[in-house]
Amino acid sequence: MKNTFLNKVKGLLIYTLIVSFAFLTTQVFSRSTSKEMIFITQQQQIKGKVTDENNTPISGASIQIKNTNIGTITDFDGSYSIEASTNDTLVFSALGYKAKEILVNNQTSLNITLDKDVTALGEVVVNAGYYNTTERERTGSISSVSAAQIEKQPVNNPLGAIQGYMPGVNIVQNTGVPGGGYNIEIRGRNFINGNTEPLYIVDGVPWGSQSLGVAELSAGINNANISPLNAISPTDIESIEVLKDADATAIYGSRGANGVVLITTKKGVEGKTQFKVNLSSSMGKVSHFLDLMKTPEYLELRREAVINDGYGTQLENSAYDFVWPDLKTWDQNRYTNWQKELIGGTAVRNLAQLSISGGSAQTQFLISGAYQKETTVFPGDANYKKYSLHSNINHVSKNERFTFNMTANYTKEYNQMPRTDLTRSAYTLPPNAPELYTEDGNINWENNTWDNPLAVLDDDYVAEINNLAANINLSYQLLPNLKLIGNLGYNNYQIASYRLLLSSSRNPSFGFTPEGYSSISTNDSSRDSWIIEPQVQWNKEWGDLKVNVLIGSTFQSQTTDQLVLNGTGFPNNSLINNIAAASDLEIRSSTNSVYNYQAFFGRVNFKVLDKYILNFTGRRDGSSRFGPGRQFGNFGAIGAAWLFTKEDFMPSDSMLSYGKLRGSYGTTGSDNIGDYQFLSTYNVTGYEYNGTLVLEPSGISNPLFGWEVNKKLEVALELGFIKDRILINTAWYQNRSSNQLVGIPLAATTGFTSLTGNLDATVQNTGWEIDLNTRNILNENFKWTTTFNISIPKSKLLAFPDIENSTFASTYVVGQPISIRKLYKATGVNPETGIYEFEDYNDDGVITSLEDRQWIEDLAPEFYGGLGNTFTYKNLSLNLLFQFKKQKAFNNYRQQAAPGLMQNASVSYLNRWQQPGDDTPLMIATSGLNYSLNPSRDQFRQSNMAVSDASFIRLRNATLNYTIPNQASEKFAVDVYLQGQNLWTLTNFDGPDPEHSSHIILPPLRQISLGAQFNF
Structure with missing residues (x-):
């Protein structure tokens, strides 16, 4: 790979500087902390730990002796130490929590639980990307998941940690093979x-989610789609926010058409040096x-099938042994x-x-440094590191005018998977197929019969x-009201992969040799990107009016x-690992592309009386993916909120403690079409003609297409009852996407399959989202909280002229x-002929694809959501x-429509x-030898009978956590946890998994994890 060595050296140097600087900081500031933050008196020493309602440590909480300037803050694990007299009162407080006052008396150990101050929603900071807002004052639709929820799940990808937690966010895992990715839809599919x-924005830097893997190398194992998001360790994440509506996403312009996922990693915490070890x-x-x-069942069906096809007499003829080995030469009593055997590991x-x-x-x-190794359920020693x-x-x-924040992440993945997913073989191999190995341990070919x-x-x-x-x-x-901001980011992503195909791994009857097969x-690929974003922020207050202005590029x-x-x-x-030893060398693909993006953005926020927002x-976006004159697009939004519970007409003793109407x-927009689509492009073929390298056309020019546009509308009502112990948010949205960027199919005579252009088609997504949070029981020893969300999406192709x-x-x-999906309508099996029949929509006596595939099935969810409960009793907590x-x-009918083929199937x-x-x-x-039956069975696979209900209720995640009390030292804490993922599913779906019906790719696994976290 070009510059691979230099890039690695560059990464190593960067991290050497970071580590060196950080450890120097450790030595310097661990000393200063003890002097500056713990105020020593000649009183008794009090130790303890500060946690939240879920028994999660609160770092950075303040402990202050009332009516004095003496105090300290909690460490990384929530522990603290302070000296006070017996008649002092300690005040415990933290951002977003209700303060507590405790009289010391003769106590030397005080463990404190702080309750979330949901009545102070205005203090809970929400990351909106270019700016921060609060839960109470946000005008846009933003869903959030915290580190406490993410850490409770044994997942490798950040998207796996938010499944089921957010309304309007539908996430499906692609495969159970390590390193695989996820499909995500935020409020439906907007574009054709x-x-x-x-x-994806990680710590302010755009993160490319598209893998540079090549499908032909992985040959179906799905590793071509190794997700770049796997490089972000979930245990390093502080929070994940998803921006959904126009008010939240318009500031990202063309990049926010499908929503924005903000991932914020953990930051350093003020206090004495803390160590945390996590083993699982x-x-x-x-x-x-x-x-x-x-x-027995399989063989009975197979013999019947051969006889039905008219080959019954051949079953007795040894000359046809090779045609039906399962019926003639394989052990008729063997069962595997x-x-x-293949996916049961x-x-x-x-x-x-x-x-x-x-x-x-x-x-x-x-x-933070981590090492992870994961194996598979397949036979062999394949693994992912x-x-x-x-x-x-x-x-x-010191004067708090200048701030500096630097975050760096380096990840190295080593993925060695089987070249082929064995799931299909596991579902379809005949039950009496031969043994896998011979008596001497070699691969068994059973006389070249399989x-x-x-x-x-x-x-x-x-x-x-x-x-x-x-x-x-x-x-x-x-200036007091003027702040200058600069955001700089760099990302380098490299993948080097290879695939070996050996003649020795093929059936010897084919006669393959190293020379011929x-x-x-x-595949050597890299993606290098950088971003620079200068910004200016201005704030001003005039009485009851507050103005916040942000301008940037x-x-x-x-x-x-x-x-x-x-x-x-x-x-x-x-010699196969030495590509120079190959007799035939071919360049399959050689690509170098550059994408440039420039934008100017702004935000103006008005607040009147802190209740009208x-x-x-x-x-204004500019993209190099469009031709001259069409490179720039303008995008914008307006959001408004009314905190009506602050109005004078609202009674102070009302059960309604919080109310906000927003819209x-x-x-x-979107420019997600790939680079150079407006130009005529060519590929290197790898061949020469008279010493000249041959190029072939790969794309046809069209400089006239422009930006896709997504118009978003939302109205929402947020309510809190009984001092906000019950919070419910209800939102209705409508997204209309037009000027669709697609590959418009072309006639084969043009030499190209498609032409990139805009279609005058409009897609509309509407829906309801409900998010409910309740604090059911809150007392000193036992707490019970509940979260619930549900999404009810609707989609429609609103217009498509001359479709x-x-x-x-x-x-x-x-x-x-x-x-x-447009399908045939199966009317059943003809009782006289035994052949599938279908509705002839145009009554022409022939079942054809275009005219008679008129039955419509929608495979998008009708509704989806999640229900979570957290139970805490003293040091023990359970999350479901x-x-x-x-x-x-x-x-199953989509995979196999006819009984009797040489492959196993459902009973x-x-x-x-x-x-x-x-x-x-x-x-x-x-x-399969009666070819007259093939059309009927193929049509059945594309009929309404191949679709069935796949609804489910799943225990997605369960975590049992216990904090071991340490009487000797409050500075050392141990959390022992048992986690489960995909534990139990209630469904009537007869397939591998209701979210993963494919019989070719390994479904998501059930995971059980045991671990411990040590804080000291």
Whole structure:
């Protein structure tokens, strides 16, 4: 890879400086802390710990002797130490919590629990990206998940930690294979091109979520989609905010059309140097096995199928042994449960993390390092490793006018997975298939009668990923009302992967040799990006009017390089790792692209009497992905809020303690189409003609397309009852996306499959979101809190002129969601012939794809949400999160429509047609050799019968945590926890998983984790 060595050296130097500086800071400020922050008197010493309602330590809480300036703050684990006299009163306080006053008397140990001050919502800071606001004063739609919730889940990807927690955010895991990613939709799918990826911002730096993996190298294991978000360790995250409506996202302009995900990592904490060690071990298993046929049932169905196809006499002829080995040469009494054999293993994940934090009131630091190793449920020793280093330094000058914040993250991933996912073989291999190994331990080919699924383990797939991200945020208070802000960020993402295909891993009957078959494919890719954002913030008050103005600009550049090579033909397999030894070398892909982005943005916020709030945001974006004259787009929004419970007409003793009506309207856009789509592009073929390198056209020019536009409208009502012990937020939204950027299909005679352009089509997403939080029981020893959210989305293709005459006629229907599937309507099995029949919509006597696929099924969720409960008794806490979803999905018939093929299937396939007059759901058994039956079975796979209800209620997450009391020293604490993920699912869906109906890719695993966290 180009500059790989230099980039690694550069990353190493950066981290050497960070670590050196941080440890120097540790020595200097750990000394100063003890002098500056603990005020010594000649009184008795009091020690203790400050926690919240969930028994989570509160770091940075203030402990002050009442009516004095003497005090201290809690350390990283919530512990403190202070000297006071017996008649002193200690005041315990923290931002967002109710203060407590405790008379010392003769007590030397005081453990304090602070209750969240939900009546002071205005003090709870919410990260809105370019600015901070509060829960009470925000005018936009922002959902948030804290570190306390994220840390309770044994997940590798930040998106896995917010599943079920946020209304309007639908997240589905792609695969149970380590390193895989997630699909996310924020308030539905806005664009026809299928892109639903939001903008990810990590500590102020845009984070590319698109993998640079190559699908042909991974051959179906889904590692081509190794998510770059895996580089962000969930244990390093302080909070995740999701911005949804126009008011919250318009300041991000074209980048916020699908929403914005803000990830904030942990920062240094003021106090004495603290050490935290987190050790955990997890076990993962496939949560559900299909009820497949045993050997007698399978063989009965197979023989019947061969006879039905007219080959009954050939079954007695040994000359046809090779056609039906399962019926003739394989052991007729053997039974292997291939699900347990191929995907029934235990995936083990071990995690070790050490963090060091501390500093003075002026400078704080944090260094965190982690190592993780995870195996798979497949046979063999495939594994995924991750090394991560997270560091942060905060500094504020003595006069508090200058602030400096630097965060850096470095992650190295090593992913060595099987080249092929064995899930399909686990579900479809005949139950009497041969043994995997011979008696002497070699791969068993059973006289070349089958393809041994474990042979692919001899092949090799390895991906090595390096990710470096750094951010510096500077601010200077130039005048009392004027602040200058600078945000600088850098991100380098590299992936080097290769795939080996060996002749020795193929059935010997094919006669493959290293010279003719063995190959190596390599992918060397990198993505380099930087961002600079100067900003000016101005605040002013005139009596009851407060004005906040933010003006800034963005300069961003991203460079992507990719080189994919394929070498074929080697003298022997021992030389296959040396691509120079290949007899045929081909350049599969060679790409170098540059993306430049520039923007100017602004925000003006007005507050009148602290109860009327008006927020204006605007942005002008410029993108290099559009042609001349179309590179700039304007986006903006207006948001308003009315805190009506502050009005004089509201009684002070009302059960309604908090009420806010808010709304917003605005536009965002999208340029997510890839680079150079407006130009004619060419690919390097890897071949030469008369010594000249041959190029081939890869894209056709269209300089006329422009920005996609998403218009967003929202109205919301937020209420609090009984001193805010019950909080409920209800929102209705409407998003309309137009000027759709898609690949418009072209005729084959043009030499191109599609042309990038704008479609005059409009997609509308509407929906309701409800978010409920209650504090049910709050007493000294026992606490019970509940969270509930539900989303009810609706989608519609509002307009698409002349769709009937376009190539999209077979996919979309005006007035229907864009998530629909147009299918045949199966009317059942003909009782006389045993063949599937379908509704002939145009009555022409022939079932054809375009005219008769008119049955519509919507596969988007009807509603979804989550229900969480937290129970705390003294030092013991239990957290439960149930996720639910109402939806439809493809079932087993999508994979296999006819009984009798040479592959196993559900026992339900025994209910097939056998003789005239039978009324059955499945057709006549066929071995696949009666080709006249193929059209019927293929159409059945694309019919309404291949869709069924896939609704579910799932125990998504459960955590049991116990803090071990340490009487000897309050400075040392141990938390022991037991975590579970995907533990239990209630569903009627007959498939691998209701959210993952594919029989080809490994479904998400059930995870159980045991761990301990040591704080000292």
